[in-house]
Amino acid sequence: MKGGLAVALGAGAIAAAPLVASTYHVLLMLPFMAYAVVLLGLNLLFGYAGLVSFGHALFIGLGAYTGAFLTTHAKIRSLEVILLAAAALGALVAVPVAALCVRYVKIYFGMLTLAFGMVFYTFVLKFYRLTGGDEGLPFLRPSLLGQSLDAMPKTDYLVGPYYYYSLAVLGLAALGMWRIVHSPFGLCLKTIRDNPAKAETLGIGVTRHRFYAFVISAVYAAVGGALLGPPTGNVDPTLAYWTHSGNIVFMTLLGGFTSFFGPVVGAFVFIYLQNWVMSVVPYWRLIFGAMLAVIVILAPDGLMGFVTRRRPALAGRT
């Protein structure tokens, strides 16, 4: 029950943050919560199905652009509608992509997802009229639960209603994912990660399970991507760029893919650390690259690895 207590404390701390922390830090919590949603989904693929995608920026971008497009072009401002649309579109795009990608594993899977991600990136960049090209699209302030909050000053809106809205989405997303990984489906995914040939002889449809996991993770990424938009008020193609895909894999690894909340912790640490490093020197990639190298070599279970002390499945296998 220690785990439950830690989660309750974490959730409590996030909920209390706007009351005690400075606005600056509270604003940083917004991308953290958005990424946390993305990573919960990504880790279903990475930690539970053993597939590392280098193209999930596609779905983040898709979610973010869905929101931007709806608010600017379609005059739809309801965040509920935006999130649902992002989820639906994420699933829609994920179906063909997943159908192709899950036929491969390891490096082929990684490179194929990267190629798909870059197709989307190129699309966003080139179809200027729809996406605004490299300038991106504005993401107008969405209304929450039918309440238009346009009159509110931007910061008040973000640290107030939008903050708690994000937290609620994150909570729901975590709850949903918790149920998924503790369901029969989740167990079957783990068998596939550990030994696909054996899973097959037990009558578990390997490709089918990987496919579902991919689609679910894409939906999570799209929802998280849509949440990334309102804090900056703008979405641009870098969201869909392949290094962005790499960064979210990095976050997952940083927190630890072997534990359920590892990626959430990873997102938190990544965002704060990146912000802090950038305030000191502009070359955060240099430092983060070195950090990633160290993690890969010395601590493949990430930060949560120090807590759980369980040898990861992937690291020991060749």
Place this chain on the structure above:
Amino acid sequence: MAAGLQVVFGVQKIFNLACGSFYALGAYVGVSAVGWYVGAGGPPALFIVPLALAGLAVGAVGIVVERGLLRFVYDRDETFQLLMTFAIVLMMEDAIRLTWGTAPRSTAGLYLAYGQVQLLGATAPVYNLIVIAASLAIALAIGWLLARTAFGRIIRATADNREMAEALGVDMRRVYAEVFTLGTALGTLGGALVIPTTAAMSEMGIELIVEAFAVVVIGGLGSMRGAFGGALVVGVLRAIAISVYPELEMLLIYLIVIAVLAARPRGLFGGAAA
């Protein structure tokens, strides 16, 4: 340039996301070398010499990267190897930014130092022909290296069966270091040679890596002949795309990769493997 990627992947079974970064590095160093050369009063006609030398020399980075980072992950899952090369990408990107700044660099003017020729009714700068000839020469040289020399035999043996090669007394550490350095040098040399035709940008590596990946995938992983065929296919298709609808040039490459992986996972030229 896919040659470098191909050699490294074939032997070490590591897919190097960072090869694009090496390419960019070669380009920047090439620009600097040429700038220094011209500044020192060297005859413009010979600028290709310092360019090529700089490209080759900076390939030494390969040793540092291999010894310092990659050797730790040889026994790990491929995913971790991929992530390690991603870490290198991140570091290299900022290292380049730190050294050369963010503005694009070019060797303006020198590109046409060799003049132009009429070829099949089109005008082509002589330099382009030199680069094409050089790539062919490099590819042939590597083919020869792999097929005829003792070093080549060791590399091929390692690629086929690492344990067996090790049992026969091959020093795996040295082979890996040499192969990786060779692959890196091919990448940096490629970057340096291509630079007079374009400008060095920190992003240039990324397009390359996808392109090289496309070449390799189309050709079939780990096959040298395949890399050739793949390069040809990609080159021709790009040329067509540019003349028909330039917007879609890169898009087309990604789509080819996806199509090939969907239809012929072992590549168009890949043989039947187990």
Place this chain on the structure above:
Amino acid sequence: MILEAKGLRKLYGEFCALDGVSLGIDAGEFVSIVGPNGAGKSTLINILTGVVRPSAGTVRFKDREIGGAGPARLARLGMARSFQLVHVFPDLTVLETLQAAVVARLGRAARLFRSLARDREVQAGALEVAELFGLADKRHVPARQLPQGDKKLLDVASAFALKPVIILLDEPTSGVSTADKTAIMDTLVTASKRIGLRAIVQVEHDMDIVFAYSDRIIALHQGKVLADAAPGTILADQRVMDTVIGRKAASPRALSC
């Protein structure tokens, strides 16, 4: 007849691994497939379990043609198998491994939001098999930490947890000490009665095990059925005994069919 193969032939290029093998497995039988290395035993079991598609011939299981149907579909039809080399899920515990099999058997593998912990049928089913195979004490141990013998047992147990009609075991006792071999076989036979298994087919090198447990022995040699008879008959046939257990190793061959 539960499982029936007719005229199976498998070519790998010029090499003929199986050359017209026919066999049938009846309900209630324990059949062992024996033969020297390279006789085609592995190819045969891979064809029978749908992993490899035969070049010619048919396999019928429960009156259905199953040539190359794929292991997942066969598992759902009621055919389970274990591998020569131990196949476990390194990071899953004994109980989780068995639960996965039970989940698959009950067709609940795609249940996304149901709680596994509250699925009584799955929990009870997994525990029952764990007890049957004497793994109940170790049910929370990850498979990677089990001793070799227990890994083998878990591999077989997970196949049993599918409650199959027939089970094909590829060297169920290979890599296990002689003392453990009999124990594994006894557990296996007891368990098969408890879960209502209709037939067992095994590939086995250990002739003591083969003669002690089999109702019938099929001897393969150079891709053909050399003998198909009760253990007593096989023992009396000097020619078969020489080929199958004789000291001389199988001669290398590259026959074309």
